Amino acid sequence: LHVEVQRLLITSSTTPCVKKKAALCLLRLVRTSPELxxxxxxAPHIATLLQHRHLGVLTSTMSLLIGLATxxxxxxxxxxxxxxxxxxxLVLKKACAREYLYYRTPSPWLxxxxxxxxxxxxxxxxxxxxxxxxxxxxxxxxxxxxxNKVLTETDVSDSINxxxxxxxxxFEAVNLIVIWGHAGPAQLRDGxxxxxxxxxxxxxxxxxxxxxxxxxxxxxxEGSAESVKKHQxxxxxxxxxxxxxxxxxxxxxxxxxxDTDNAERIVDELVSHLMVADxxxxxxxxxxxxxxxxxxxxxxxxxxxxILKLISISGDFVSDSIWxxxxxxxxNHPQGDLQAYAAATLLVAASPRRCHETAVRVxxxxxxxxxxxxxxxxGMSGEDQFxxxxxxxxxxxxxTRAILISTYAKLANLYEECRPLVAPVFVGNKNxxxxxxxxxxxxxxxxxxxxxxxxxxxLLREMPPFEDRRQSALEKRLREKEIADGAFGATMDRNVxxxxxxxxxxxxxxxxxxxxxxxxxxxxxxxxxxxxxxxDEGAAxxxxxxxAPPNEEDIDPNTSNAMPQPGSPDVPVGIPKDVxxxxxxxxxxxxxxxxxxxxxxxxLQVGLKHEYSGSQGRVSxxxxxxxxxVLTNFRCEVDECEHxxxxxxxxxxxxxxxxxxxxxxxxxxxxxxxxxxxxxxxAPAMRVTFEYQGQRHDYxxxxxxxxxxxxxxxxxxxxxxxxxxxxxxxxxxxxxxVVKAPPTSxxxxxxxxxxxARIVTDGLKFGRCQGCDPTPWTVSGAATFRTGAKxxxxxxxxxxxxxxxxxxxxAGAYRVTTRTLHxxxxxxxxxxxxxxxxxx
Amino acid sequence: MAIDFLLLISRQGKVRLAKYYVPYTRKEKARTERExxxxxxxxPRKMCNFIEYRxxxxxxxxxxxxxxxxxxxxxxxxLITLEKIHHFVEVLDRYFGSVCELDI
Numbered sequence: 001l002h003v004e005v006q007r008l009l010i011t012s013s014t015t016p017c018v019k020k021k022a023a024l025c026l027l028r029l030v031r032t033s034p035e036l037x038x039x040x041x042x043a044p045h046i047a048t049l050l051q052h053r054h055l056g057v058l059t060s061t062m063s064l065l066i067g068l069a070t071x072x073x074x075x076x077x078x079x080x081x082x083x084x085x086x087x088x089x090l091v092l093k094k095a096c097a098r099e100y101l102y103y104r105t106p107s108p109w110l111x112x113x114x115x116x117x118x119x120x121x122x123x124x125x126x127x128x129x130x131x132x133x134x135x136x137x138x139x140x141x142x143x144x145x146x147x148n149k150v151l152t153e154t155d156v157s158d159s160i161n162x163x164x165x166x167x168x169x170x171f172e173a174v175n176l177i178v179i180w181g182h183a184g185p186a187q188l189r190d191g192x193x194x195x196x197x198x199x200x201x202x203x204x205x206x207x208x209x210x211x212x213x214x215x216x217x218x219x220x221x222e223g224s225a226e227s228v229k230k231h232q233x234x235x236x237x238x239x240x241x242x243x244x245x246x247x248x249x250x251x252x253x254x255x256x257x258x259d260t261d262n263a264e265r266i267v268d269e270l271v272s273h274l275m276v277a278d279x280x281x282x283x284x285x286x287x288x289x290x291x292x293x294x295x296x297x298x299x300x301x302x303x304x305x306x307i308l309k310l311i312s313i314s315g316d317f318v319s320d321s322i323w324x325x326x327x328x329x330x331x332n333h334p335q336g337d338l339q340a341y342a343a344a345t346l347l348v349a350a351s352p353r354r355c356h357e358t359a360v361r362v363x364x365x366x367x368x369x370x371x372x373x374x375x376x377x378x379g380m381s382g383e384d385q386f387x388x389x390x391x392x393x394x395x396x397x398x399x400t401r402a403i404l405i406s407t408y409a410k411l412a413n414l415y416e417e418c419r420p421l422v423a424p425v426f427v428g429n430k431n432x433x434x435x436x437x438x439x440x441x442x443x444x445x446x447x448x449x450x451x452x453x454x455x456x457x458x459l460l461r462e463m464p465p466f467e468d469r470r471q472s473a474l475e476k477r478l479r480e481k482e483i484a485d486g487a488f489g490a491t492m493d494r495n496v497x498x499x500x501x502x503x504x505x506x507x508x509x510x511x512x513x514x515x516x517x518x519x520x521x522x523x524x525x526x527x528x529x530x531x532x533x534x535x536d537e538g539a540a541x542x543x544x545x546x547x548a549p550p551n552e553e554d555i556d557p558n559t560s561n562a563m564p565q566p567g568s569p570d571v572p573v574g575i576p577k578d579v580x581x582x583x584x585x586x587x588x589x590x591x592x593x594x595x596x597x598x599x600x601x602x603x604l605q606v607g608l609k610h611e612y613s614g615s616q617g618r619v620s621x622x623x624x625x626x627x628x629x630v631l632t633n634f635r636c637e638v639d640e641c642e643h644x645x646x647x648x649x650x651x652x653x654x655x656x657x658x659x660x661x662x663x664x665x666x667x668x669x670x671x672x673x674x675x676x677x678x679x680x681x682x683a684p685a686m687r688v689t690f691e692y693q694g695q696r697h698d699y700x701x702x703x704x705x706x707x708x709x710x711x712x713x714x715x716x717x718x719x720x721x722x723x724x725x726x727x728x729x730x731x732x733x734x735x736x737x738v739v740k741a742p743p744t745s746x747x748x749x750x751x752x753x754x755x756x757a758r759i760v761t762d763g764l765k766f767g768r769c770q771g772c773d774p775t776p777w778t779v780s781g782a783a784t785f786r787t788g789a790k791x792x793x794x795x796x797x798x799x800x801x802x803x804x805x806x807x808x809x810x811a812g813a814y815r816v817t818t819r820t821l822h823x824x825x826x827x828x829x830x831x832x833x834x835x836x837x838x839x840x
Numbered sequence: 841m842a843i844d845f846l847l848l849i850s851r852q853g854k855v856r857l858a859k860y861y862v863p864y865t866r867k868e869k870a871r872t873e874r875e876x877x878x879x880x881x882x883x884p885r886k887m888c889n890f891i892e893y894r895x896x897x898x899x900x901x902x903x904x905x906x907x908x909x910x911x912x913x914x915x916x917x918x919l920i921t922l923e924k925i926h927h928f929v930e931v932l933d934r935y936f937g938s939v940c941e942l943d944i
Contacts, residue, residue, distance in 0.1 A: 112917055161926055168918075168920035171917060171919060206922075208888065242886065
């Protein structure tokens with residue numbers, strides 16, 4: 001049917017009335033099914049329509065054009081000159097049919113539509129346009145003069161309606177200036193800012209509202225911060241305006257224009273205003289205040305104070321994420337006296353009988369962690385702390401009680417005098433209705449007798465700083481876990497959970513291979529369950545950045561470095577935790593085999609093929625859509641690394657900003673040509689992002705390009721091998737590791753050894769050196785690592801590598817030793833070898 | 841970009857005219873009308889004519905005892921919508937010759 005409509009619209013014989021209706025009808029059609037109109041063909045028709053005399057037709061056409069431009073802006077760029085011409089006629093010359101004069105303003109509606117259309121094309125006025133530069137400059141200049149005239153000549157007049165119409169056009173023009181950003185002339189921006197400054201103190205509330213709103217948009221342009229701050233006082237006054245809409249706008253504007261200098265002042269004002277604000281905007285205000293305070297806090301103590309004030313004024317609106325954030329920040333800053341200050345302030349805050357529940361929670365947590373710092377002060381001893389916290393026990397809810405119980409356990413650990421005070425609490429709550437409380441009480445009570453004193457110390461030690469979690473858990477892993485092996489019966493598993501999750505877990509994460517769930521599982525030890533979830537949400541689980549990826553000893557790096565802001569919307573979906581072990585295995589397999597699947601879930605399968613010759617490699621990656629719907633905005637970014645020169649080509653759009661679309665059961669392809677220039681022991685990272693049914697997905701993956709891929713086997717005589725082997729002796733150039741064979745596999749025998757041999761030759765690409773092994777339980781190999789880097793004579797730099805795998809059948813273990821001229825090389829080869837053996 | 845609905849209500853809160861340009865179920869309509877009407881009637885004279893409602897804006901204008909309410913999306917120009925309301929009123933006036941609430 002749309003063909004009919006189009007025809008009616010285009011032919012010149014139809015009356016204007018019909019044309020108008022046809023245009024609007026087409027707009028409706030296009031809104032429901034955007035692919036009806038092929039933009040490029042249709043644009044010239046619109047051009048003819050735009051030259052029509054009749055303003056009604058023009059208005060309808062502009063509506064249609066805006067509708068089309070919202071969908072495909074690039075295709076209608078050629079129409080800009082016409083639009084500017086019409087606008088010029090209306091504004092500059094006021095040449096308009098009499099019926100269309102609205103209170104002596106020529107068709108304000110049309111003017112607005114024209115300006116709105118122009119807002120789609122901010123780049124149009126930049127002088128570096130490609131087509132017809134002369135024509136461009138002409139209409140660019142015209143556009144500037146139009147906007148200038150609108151800015152300067154709009155006046156308040158007697159008729160409120162004319163005034164409104166004129167100001168409507170004015171605000172639209174200012175919006176256009178904002179869109180232009182820095183490409184537009186500076187005096188237009190300054191003029192706009194001045195005008196807005198006038199507007200926000202005008203009596204008319206409408207104008208004030210619009211002034212504040214537009215100013216917050218203008219303030220977001222960089223470089224306008226100075227001019228906005230001049231009006232700061234007025235904005236602060238508007239915050240107390242009678243009109244709620246105006247207050248909201250003022251709040252928004254303050255949020256935008258806040259930065260380090262005026263942050264304290266603004267936040268203090270906001271907090272004092274919070275007391276009188278009504279419920280509707282309180283929550284928003286609380287959130288904004290928290291974000292601002294955190295972002296611009298020069299003194300963290302001020303930040304703690306502010307949050308505490310927030311809690312006391314409107315505690316109901318302070319969500320958990322906010323106080324979790326406070327706890328995180330305090331934990332992460334051991335320097336200075338921030339922690340002591342926080343502990344002291346919170347203790348004082350929790351002292352009065354009636355105090356908000358959130359304050360009790362924060363106080364309990366912080367005191368549990370850092371209470372010992374202030375225990376020497378008068379009135380703040382361990383006993384006092386306990387007393388103050390416990391006075392709230394009858395009035396708080398179960399979640400807070402759970403946190404309190406943990407805190408009591410920590411207090412009891414630190415201060416002897418607290419133990420008799422705390423014990424009855426535990427005993428009393430062992431039969432509590434709430435499962436969480438019951439469990440915690442029971443476990444803490446049992447913990448005293450069950451573990452040795454040092455263990456209890458460790459378990460109840462304070463939480464390590466958040467970003468560094470990875471390292472401290474690593475350290476704990478390396479410790480022996482005899483303590484956990486004690487015969488504690490049923491409580492052992494539970495205690496293991498507590499220790500691992502809450503405090504410095506010293507139980508190694510070899511437990512059930514649940515290393516991956518380390519930070520994921522329910523955190524009993526402290527109330528930071530939600531905090532960890534936030535951390536996990538913020539960064540989809542990713543591999544360690546530092547350690548060599550094939551090394552399975554790495555703990556699951558679920559920590560993120562970017563703390564998400566409280567209330568951050570639209571968190572993308574990352575790699576689900578249960579897929580990670582399979583991913584690791586796939587990755588390790590791919591390091592030693594030429595093709596395979598790197599990653600798979602219900603939506604996406606990533607397959608990989610790689611082949612190498614000398615120092616150059618070709619990697620083809622295939623992204624297959626396994627789901628039932630199209631994956632849009634599919635893009636992948638490969639990180640640059642200094643040791644690999646890479647060139648990437650892929651399916652159209654795959655590597656660009658906008659991404660491409662992968663239809664059902666089709667593949668997007670990526671070809672990477674790489675050349676290695678230096679030895680390396682980690683693998684390049686690749687990030688795959690796409691949208692599926694409106695939900696963003698973000699998967700960080702690693703490409704299995706490791707040092708061994710660039711190896712070329714070398715055959716050496718036994719004598720030569722041993723000579724080289726001895727010559728490379730020396731700590732830095734040798735890497736050694738012992739691998740235990742998995743308990744389920746068969747005992748080491750000839751078959752095993754031949755498998756190992758095959759790993760060395762095919763997987764690691766080393767040449768087997770036959771006669772130099774004294775026993776059948778040793779395999780030796782030699783290879784050269786070819787790089788594309790040139791040395792002084794113009795020859796390629798190569799690194800010689802030697803490897804030996806010795807098997808010990810009685811112990812069921814293998815010892816892998818590598819010696820090369822370059823320590824990183826040794827490490828890299830050793831890692832790949834170790835992993836391959838484990839998976840064999 | 842377009843008007844979602846248009847309501848005309850009396851000073852006492854009775855809906856005189858309701859024209860919807862997007863599909864709403866009857867329940868939704870009733871709910872929207874209730875909420876919007878209560879918000880608009882609560883505002884004293886001096887306040888500005890724009891209210892934030894969910895993710896859109898409500899723009900209203902009062903003519904004697906009748907409120908003209910429109911709902912537009914957030915990126916629309918508010919003042920021009922106000923003028924559209926006024927234009928509509930003027931047209932009604934011209935067309936029917938000195939119209940008043942009872943006529944509607």
